[in-house]
Amino acid sequence: MKLSQAFAEQDFVITGEVGPPKGATVEEVLEGGRTMKDYVTAVNVTDNQSAVMRLGSLAVSRLLKEEGIEPVFQMVCRDRNRIALQSDLLSAEVLDIDNVLIITGDHMALGDHPGARPVFGLDSVQLLEVARGLNEGHDMEGNELEAPTDLCLGAVVSPASAQLDMQIIKLKKKVEAGAEFIQTQAVYDPVTFGEFMEKVEGLGVPIMAGIVPVKSAGMAKYMNANVSGVQVPEEIIQRMADTPKEDRKKVATEITAEFIRDIKDICQGAHIMPQGWDDIVPGAVKLAGLAD
Helix, strand or coil: CHHHHHHHHHEEEEEEEECCCCCCCCCHHHHHHHHHHHHHHHHHHCCCCCCCCCCHHHHHHHHHHHHCEEEEEEEEEECCCCCHHHHHHHHHHHHCCEEEEEECCCCCCHHCCCCCCCCCCCHHHHHHHHHHHHHHHHHCCCCCCCCCCEEEEEEECCCCCCCHHHHHHHHHHHHHCCCCEEEECCCCCCHHHHHEEEEEEECCCCEEEEEECCCCCCHHHHHHHHHCCCCCCCCHHHHHHHHHHHHHHHHHHHHHHHHHHHHHHCCCCCEEECCCCCCHHHHHHHHHCCCC
């Protein structure tokens, strides 16, 4: 199902996320999808996240589809030139993948191949325009396709960014370029998120709040210090610091559910990025009152 259709039919849409393995084994990542299947509309498949070489998003997306799990094929601009990007979008169409999330991608210096040469021949706005062109039946040079794609295109934004005005300007460009849904980077403060939603009121596309469950106080402190556009409130850090290790997943599930309840009336969905704790997704969705 296209996410655009899901937003038209559902009051609140939940998506999950899996990260392909660093290797050629797929059972664990597919099991993660199975764990979430009955509680989400779709599952994002990350594309060499953090510039770490992994199994390809396109392959895992297709395998999830074969499991009856709707994938969201993430595509970064970092690793492919414009020919390869367009080719992979055509491939997604042929492989019956309906949803594509287009992002710029982390720089190579952050990953495990720092000597690799980044491409970045297109940024996320430009690639959205190119993907929309493929849907219209032509490549980015204006050459006619034998058959167009029919992809639902998504983009991202960082509501907690220190440069929020610039984020919103770029977000509007992404929508103009063809984005049909928006997933945010991780947010933890409902007030901050609410202020962001007020600033983008009337944008005209569904927005999903991004949630990365906090596994520990140390993880939260690391994100605050090192991840741009992420700010975990001190009360969550202290709550996890006071939680025994064996209870952290339970408390992380509760925090995730509380946030969903706080924001579900001001946006159109939530995107949960469980970072390997896949069973948090069904637990949080049930605690939030969105599933039995």
